[in-house]
Amino acid sequence: MGENLVVNGSFTEDIDPPPGWSVGASQAVLTTEAGGQIGNCLMVTEHGANNPDARQIVIVTPGKIYRFNCYVKAGTEATYRVFLFDADHETFLADTGELEETDGDWSTNVNFTIEIPSGCTQIRIYLRQICLATAETTLYFDEVSLYEVPPEFQRLPINDQINWRKNMTQKNIIISHRDFLAAAVDVNASVTKVNGTDFNSLELDVRPLCGYGVITVTFTRAAGGASEIEFYFQVSNDEGVTWSTVEYLKIGYPTNSVAVSNVVRGPKPVIVDAITHIRLWKIVNGDAVNNCTACNATLSL
Ligand SMILES: [Ca+2]
Numbered sequence: 001m002g003e004n005l006v007v008n009g010s011f012t013e014d015i016d017p018p019p020g021w022s023v024g025a026s027q028a029v030l031t032t033e034a035g036g037q038i039g040n041c042l043m044v045t046e047h048g049a050n051n052p053d054a055r056q057i058v059i060v061t062p063g064k065i066y067r068f069n070c071y072v073k074a075g076t077e078a079t080y081r082v083f084l085f086d087a088d089h090e091t092f093l094a095d096t097g098e099l100e101e102t103d104g105d106w107s108t109n110v111n112f113t114i115e116i117p118s119g120c121t122q123i124r125i126y127l128r129q130i131c132l133a134t135a136e137t138t139l140y141f142d143e144v145s146l147y148e149v150p151p152e153f154q155r156l157p158i159n160d161q162i163n164w165r166k167n168m169t170q171k172n173i174i175i176s177h178r179d180f181l182a183a184a185v186d187v188n189a190s191v192t193k194v195n196g197t198d199f200n201s202l203e204l205d206v207r208p209l210c211g212y213g214v215i216t217v218t219f220t221r222a223a224g225g226a227s228e229i230e231f232y233f234q235v236s237n238d239e240g241v242t243w244s245t246v247e248y249l250k251i252g253y254p255t256n257s258v259a260v261s262n263v264v265r266g267p268k269p270v271i272v273d274a275i276t277h278i279r280l281w282k283i284v285n286g287d288a289v290n291n292c293t294a295c296n297a298t299l300s301l
Contacts, residue, residue, distance in 0.1 A: 003147075004145045004146065004147060005058045005059075005060075005066075005145075005146045005147065005148070006020070006056060006058060006125065006144050006145055006146050007019065007020030007056065008020035008021065009070075009143065009144035009145050009146075010036075010038065010039065010040075010142070010143055010144075011032050011036060011039070011040045011041050011042050011142060012039055012040060013032070013040075014032050014034075014040055015032055016030075016031045016032055017029075017030040017031065017032075018030055018031070018032045018042055018054075020056055021042065021054040021055065021056050022054070022055050022056070023052065023053070023054065023055070024053060024055045027047045027048040027052065028044050028045060028046065028047055028052025028053060028054065028129075029044075029045040029047045029052075030042060030043070030044060030045075030054050031043050031045065033140070036106075036140070036142040036143070037071040037073070037106040037142040037143050038142065038143055040142075041073075041140050041141065041142035042054060042127065042140065042141045042142065042144075043075065043138050043139070043140050044127065044128075044129050044138065044139050044140075044141065045136060045137070045138050046077065046129060046131045046132075046133070046134075046135055046136060046137045046138075047136065048133065048134050050131070050132075050133045051081075051128055051129065051130055051131065052128070052129060052131070053126050053127055053128035053129070054126075054127045054128075054141065055124055055125065055126055055127075056124070056125045057087060057122050057123070057124050057125075058122065058123055058124075058125065058146055059121065059122050060116045060120065060121065060122060060123055060148075061116060061121075061148075062116050062117065062118050062119060062120055062121065063115070063116060063118065064115070064116055064148055064149075065113065065114070065115050065116075065148070065149040066113070066114055066115075066116065066146055066147065066148055066149060067111065067112075067113050067145075067146070067147045067149050068084060068094065068110075068111060068112040068113075068114065068125070068145070068146050069109065069110070069111040069143070069144070069145045069146075069205075070082060070109075070110050070111075070127065070141055070142070070143060070144040070145070071106050071108065071109055071110070071141065071142045071143050072101050072108050072110060072127075072139070072140065072141050073101060073103075073104060073105070073106050073108065073139075073140040073141075073142075074100075074101040074102070074104050074139060074140075075137065075138030075139050075140055076136075076137045076138050077129045077130070077131045077135075077137035077138060077139045078100045078101050078102065078139075079098055079099070079100050079101075079129065079130035079131070080096070080098075080099060080100075080101055080127075080128060080129055080130065080139055081095070081096055081097060081098050081099065081126070081128045081129075081130055082095075082096045082110045082125075082126065082127055082128065083095035083096065083126050083128075084112060084114060084123050084124070084125055084126075085123060085124040085125075085126065086116075086117060086120045086123060087120075087122045087123055087124045088119055088120045088121055088122060089117070089119065089120060093112075093114050093116075093117075093120075093123060094112035094114050096110055098130050101139075105182065105200065105202070106142070106182075106202070107202045107203050109205045111205060113149070123146075125144065125146070127141045127144070177298055177299070177300045178202070178204055178298065178299050179202070179296055179297070179298050180201045180202055180204065180279065180280040180296065180297045180298070180299065181199055181200075181201060181202070181280065181295075181296045181297070182200075182202065184218075184293075184294040184295055184296040185198065185199045185283070185294075185295050185296075186291060186292070186293040186294070186295065187219075187229070187283045187284075187285040187291070187292045187293075187295050188285065188291045188292075189285060189287050189288055189289055189290055189291055190285065190286070190287070190288050191284075191285050192282055192283070192284045192285075193282060193283045193295075194281070194282045195234075195279060195280055195281050195282060199280075201279040201280035201281070202279065203236070203240045203277045203278075203279045204277060204278050204279065204299050205276065205277055206272035206275060206276065206277060206278050206299070213269070213270045213271075213272045213278075213299050213300060214267045214268065214269055214270065214299070214300045215233070215249065215251060215267065215268055215270050215297055215298065215299050215300075216267045216268075216297065216298050216300070217229075217231045217251050217253065217295070217296070217297045217298075218294065218295070218296050218297070218298070219260070219292045219293065219294060219295040219296075220260060220261050220292070220293045220294045221255050221260050221287075221290055221291070221292045221293070222290050222291075226254065226255070227254070227255045227285075227286045227287030227288070227289075227290070228252050228253060228254050228255060228286045228287075229252070229253055229255055229283065229284065229285050229286065229287070229292050229295070230250055230251070230252040230253075230283070230284040230286065231250070231251045231252075231280065231282075231283055231295075231297055232247040232249075232250050232280075232281040232282045232283075232284070233247060233248050233249040233250075233251075233270070233278055233279065233280055233281055233297075234247065234248060234278070234279055234281040235248040235275040235277065235278045235279075236275065236276055236277040236278075236279075237274065237275045237276055238276065239276045239277065240276070240277045243279070247281060248270075248275075248278065249268065249270050249278075251268050251297075255287055255290070255292070267300075270299075278299065280297055283295050
């Protein structure tokens with residue numbers, strides 16, 4: 001998909017205030033903080049004005065399609081609003097409205113796909129917190145990106161999307177890898193661990209530009225009896241409001257009788273067309289003797 005047009009969208013370097021971002025007319029304080037969705041992140045601190053935000057102008061081309069993405073996490077303030085503004089016409093291009101971030105774990109994703117209207121050559125990104133004046137409240141954002149979507153990456157039938165993947169590799173286009181679990185979990189012998197009870201799976205946004213992903217699972221296990229460990233995945237087609245009640249994908253691997261150490265167990269393709277999110281549902285260790293440790297799964301798009 002080419003390069004990220006947002007300057008310092010990952011807040012990689014610990015510099016205050018973060019380069020590339022301005023506070024507009026508000027009195028927000030922008031700082032780079034550890035503990036982001038990946039590495040460092042942006043903290044927006046309210047400092048005497050209502051609804052502080054971080055802003056950045058990005059040059060765009062009329063008629064082209066762009067994909068915007070970022071993550072948000074509550075600090076001492078939970079209400080946020082992300083919007084894209086046509087800076088030439090002073091009109092909204094996309095807007096979340098005021099939403100509350102209730103998970104507190106970087107699982108809340110904001111994304112828009114927009115077509116740039118005629119005469120619009122620059123857009124302004126707003127990362128805003130909705131707060132009480134002088135309350136000094138905080139809210140976090142991270143991994144802010146805007147990519148131009150070339151025509152060959154816009155949705156096509158599955159068969160054509162397979163060809164895109166070849167093109168993606170050949171063109172060195174960014175392929176993202178995301179773990180389902182922020183912290184890998186242990187699954188003891190003959191134990192089933194379930195999302196929401198025993199671990200909290202991230203709900204990965206799979207409204208991508210191609211219809212295929214790949215999931216790999218990893219775990220560590222001592223030598224012992226032959227058995228199987230199974231990873232089950234659920235999907236949503238309404239942005240995580242409701243989830244499938246049977247598995248969308250099951251990856252079961254024989255653990256056999258040899259020790260494995262954080263081995264990537266063979267990738268499996270997953271069709272991510274016509275769904276919006278996927279998450280790890282449960283892990284079943286069918287081995288009556290051995291524990292499996294450091295279990296995780298990764299989605300690559
Ligand atoms: Ca980051």
